[in-house]
Amino acid sequence: MTPHALEAALRAVGAERYHNLHPFHRLLHDGGLTRGQVAAWALNRSHYQAMIPVKDATLLARLPTPELRRIWRQRIVDHDGEAEGDGGFARWRKLTASFGFADADVEAGEGVLPATKFAVQAYVRFVAERSLLEAIASSLTEMFSPAIIAERVSGMLANYPFVTPETLAYFDKRPAQASRDVDFALDYVCAHAVTAAQQQAAIAALRFKCDVLWAQLDALHFAYVEPGLPPPGAWRPEAL
Amino acid sequence: MTPHALEAALRAVGAERYHNLHPFHRLLHDGGLTRGQVAAWALNRSHYQAMIPVKDATLLARLPTPELRRIWRQRIVDHDGEAEGDGGFARWRKLTASFGFADADVEAGEGVLPATKFAVQAYVRFVAERSLLEAIASSLTEMFSPAIIAERVSGMLANYPFVTPETLAYFDKRPAQASRDVDFALDYVCAHAVTAAQQQAAIAALRFKCDVLWAQLDALHFAYVEPGLPPPGAWRPEAL
Numbered sequence: 001m002t003p004h005a006l007e008a009a010l011r012a013v014g015a016e017r018y019h020n021l022h023p024f025h026r027l028l029h030d031g032g033l034t035r036g037q038v039a040a041w042a043l044n045r046s047h048y049q050a051m052i053p054v055k056d057a058t059l060l061a062r063l064p065t066p067e068l069r070r071i072w073r074q075r076i077v078d079h080d081g082e083a084e085g086d087g088g089f090a091r092w093r094k095l096t097a098s099f100g101f102a103d104a105d106v107e108a109g110e111g112v113l114p115a116t117k118f119a120v121q122a123y124v125r126f127v128a129e130r131s132l133l134e135a136i137a138s139s140l141t142e143m144f145s146p147a148i149i150a151e152r153v154s155g156m157l158a159n160y161p162f163v164t165p166e167t168l169a170y171f172d173k174r175p176a177q178a179s180r181d182v183d184f185a186l187d188y189v190c191a192h193a194v195t196a197a198q199q200q201a202a203i204a205a206l207r208f209k210c211d212v213l214w215a216q217l218d219a220l221h222f223a224y225v226e227p228g229l230p231p232p233g234a235w236r237p238e239a240l
Numbered sequence: 241m242t243p244h245a246l247e248a249a250l251r252a253v254g255a256e257r258y259h260n261l262h263p264f265h266r267l268l269h270d271g272g273l274t275r276g277q278v279a280a281w282a283l284n285r286s287h288y289q290a291m292i293p294v295k296d297a298t299l300l301a302r303l304p305t306p307e308l309r310r311i312w313r314q315r316i317v318d319h320d321g322e323a324e325g326d327g328g329f330a331r332w333r334k335l336t337a338s339f340g341f342a343d344a345d346v347e348a349g350e351g352v353l354p355a356t357k358f359a360v361q362a363y364v365r366f367v368a369e370r371s372l373l374e375a376i377a378s379s380l381t382e383m384f385s386p387a388i389i390a391e392r393v394s395g396m397l398a399n400y401p402f403v404t405p406e407t408l409a410y411f412d413k414r415p416a417q418a419s420r421d422v423d424f425a426l427d428y429v430c431a432h433a434v435t436a437a438q439q440q441a442a443i444a445a446l447r448f449k450c451d452v453l454w455a456q457l458d459a460l461h462f463a464y465v466e467p468g469l470p471p472p473g474a475w476r477p478e479a480l
Contacts, residue, residue, distance in 0.1 A: 017472040114451035115458060118358035121365065207473065211354035214471050218355060219455075221469075222462035229461075231454050232257040233447065 003190035006199050010137075010189070010206055014144040017210035020151065024217040024225065029152050031159025033225070036237025038160060039099035040224045043235055044116045044216065046106045049092045049170075051120045053079040058128045059135050071184050078177050088177075091170040098167040099240065111235030115219035123212045130205065137189045137202035138209040142178040149174055243430035246439050250377075250429070250446055254384040257450035260391065264457040264465065269392050271399025273465070276477025278400060279339035280464045283475055284356045284456065286346045289332045289410075291360045293319040299367045299375050311424050318417050331410040338407040339480065351475030355459035363452045370445065377429045377442035378449040382418040389414055 001009065019025055027033050028041060056075040063069045081087020096106045109117065127135040149171050156163045193202040223230040230236055241249065259265055267273050268281060296315040303309045321327020336346045349357065367375040389411050396403045433442040463470040470476055 023467075023469065113455075114362075114448075115355055115359065115455045118362040118452075118455060119355065121362055122354075122358040125361065125365065208354075211471065211473070212358075215353075215355045215358060215459075218462050218469070218471060219458065221467070222458050226467045227263075227461070229263065229458070231451065231458060233451070 001196075001199050006190055006193060006202070007186065009199070009203055010140055010186075011143065013203060013206045013210060014141070017207060017214065018141065018144045018148070019210070019213040019217050020144070020148040022214055022217040022221075024221040025148070025152070027225065029155025029159070031155065033160075034237065035099075035160070035162050036240050037220075037224045038156075038163070039096075039101075039240060040235065040237060041220055042095045042099060043101060043106065044112055044220055046092060046096050046101075047109050047112045047116050048120050048216065049079070049089050050107065050109070051124060053089070055124050055127050058124055059132075059139075062128075062132055062135065075177075075181060078173070088170055088173070091173070094169055095163075095167045098162065098164075111233075111239075113219045113223055113234050114231060116216050119212045119215040119219075123209065126205070126208060131201065133189065133192050133198060134201050134205035136185050137193070137205035139185050140182065140189065140206050141209050141213060142182045143186065145178045146175040149178075241436075241439050246430055246433060246442070247426065249439070249443055250380055250426075251383065253443060253446045253450060254381070257447060257454065258381065258384045258388070259450070259453040259457050260384070260388040262454055262457040262461075264461040265388070265392070267465065269395025269399070271395065273400075274477065275339075275400070275402055276480050277460075277464045278396075278403070279336075279341075279480060280475065280477060281460055282335045282339060283341060283346065284352055284460055286332060286336050286341075287349050287352045287356050288360050288456065289319070289329050290347065290349070291364060293329070295364050295367050298364055299372075299379075302368075302372055302375065315417075315421060318413070328410055328413070331413070334409055335403075335407045338402065338404075351473075351479075353459045353463055353474050354471060356456050359452045359455040359459075363449065366445070366448060371441065373429065373432050373438060374441050374445040376425050377433070377445035379425050380422065380429065380446050381449050381453060382422045383426065385418045386415040389418075 024041075028038065033041070053076045056072060056079070060069055060072050060076065063072055077087070079088040081090055084090075093103050093106055097103065105111070123138070126138055130138075153168055153171050156168065157165065189202050193199045223234060224237065264281075268278065273281070293316045296312060296319070300309055300312050300316065303312055317327070319328040321330055324330075333343050333346055337343065345351070363378070366378055370378075393408055393411050396408065397405065429442050433439045463474060464477065
């Protein structure tokens with residue numbers, strides 16, 4: 001494949017498997033969820049958010065040059081911020097705090113579904129263990145995130161009185177950050193995936209990452225929507 | 241806690257969280273599943289079965305003495321056998337073969353739910369990274385397995401014409417093996433978990449392992465029973 005055809009193949013993975021196609025996402029942005037169900041989403045997604053800088057630090061540790069590390073380092077700055085209360089995860093916690101979750105409980109992953117933790121851990125291990133090409137390719141779900149964020153934010157603001165622009169502050173900065181991240185990662189993948197085997201590995205890495213996101217919505221849907229069976233030890237909406 | 245009280249606390253974890261309490265298990269042994277749903281269970285459970293000797297080899301590599309390693313080694317022999325076609329995983333594949341799954345596909349994890357893979361990987365990582373006490377304690381779900389096996393085998397034979405004593409051959413040897421494994425592991429845990437922190441860690445390890453088993457049935461139930469939404473790339477019962 002040419003770099004252009006590879007990019008098209010990567011985008012096709014998103015068109016088929018990105019989690020904007022999951023029924024839980026549709027319920028979330030169409031207003032089909034209760035406050036408890038949205039809280040469950042926010043709580044579980046917190047664990048993913050909390051681990052993103054861990055994932056990026058894991059990848060950072062494998063990058064061979066100062067140039068590459070400086071570029072990737074910015075992702076960690078985006079999430080962890082420059083000071084207490086700054087950064088993406090702090091902004092994310094405005095949403096969980098609005099449901100009454102204590103920051104310390106959110107940071108500890110209290111009540112998070114085991115399946116969420118397993119999926120997120122699989123992502124960190126993937127980035128630790130696979131080739132650098134695959135590790136970087138797995139980040140490319142960010143190609144598809146500006147669209148889902150736009151849909152999610154406008155849908156949630158329109159449909160849930162308990163959601164405000166302030167509690168969704170996390171999402172304000174993400175599209176620009178994601179777009180900058182994608183510019184680098186997509187160039188890297190298209191430049192380094194030259195053999196057919198490398199190109200297939202890059203596509204498989206992006207599929208894997210779509211699985212990680214999809215599995216998190218599966219677990220939420222199962223536990224909190226249908227059939228609605230939170231596993232032992234998981235947070236329960238009655239606690240709201 | 242005395243060793244006796246610790247054993248009681250460990251058994252209480254099973255009474256509250258072992259996967260015999262999961263609705264999918266009840267459907268499975270009560271005859272409430274279609275052939276396709278039982279096939280999905282067999283296929284996904286295969287991935288867990290395939291990884292058990294990997295988990296045990298990971299633990300084996302951390303044991304400090306020949307005495308301990310000789311004892312733990314037997315678990316790997318049980319699963320991998322002495323020769324081609326022998327051992328627990330070969331016996332397990334009689335069941336998947338009866339649904340038409342090719343051994344090579346089963347070994348490759350073809351069509352297995354991502355959530356199954358994530359849960360199983362979390363178990364292997366737990367055994368690799370936690371204290372030896374926690375790693376050994378996490379195996380203690382075998383305390384509860386003879387009961388679930390008896391219920392599963394009799395229920396499946398009574399309720400599914402496509403299940404036979406031969407396809408369930410895997411389970412014949414497991415209760416005796418599990419009982420021998422538990423004798424060692426329970427003695428080890430009760431002897432080595434002496435401080436309150438160690439005892440709590442051992443209990444938490446067993447809870448974690450119950451989460452690993454439970455999450456696998458959650459994923460099966462979600463994908464194949466209710467609401468019945470297999471994720472992109474997963475095996476579909478229509479393929480039977």
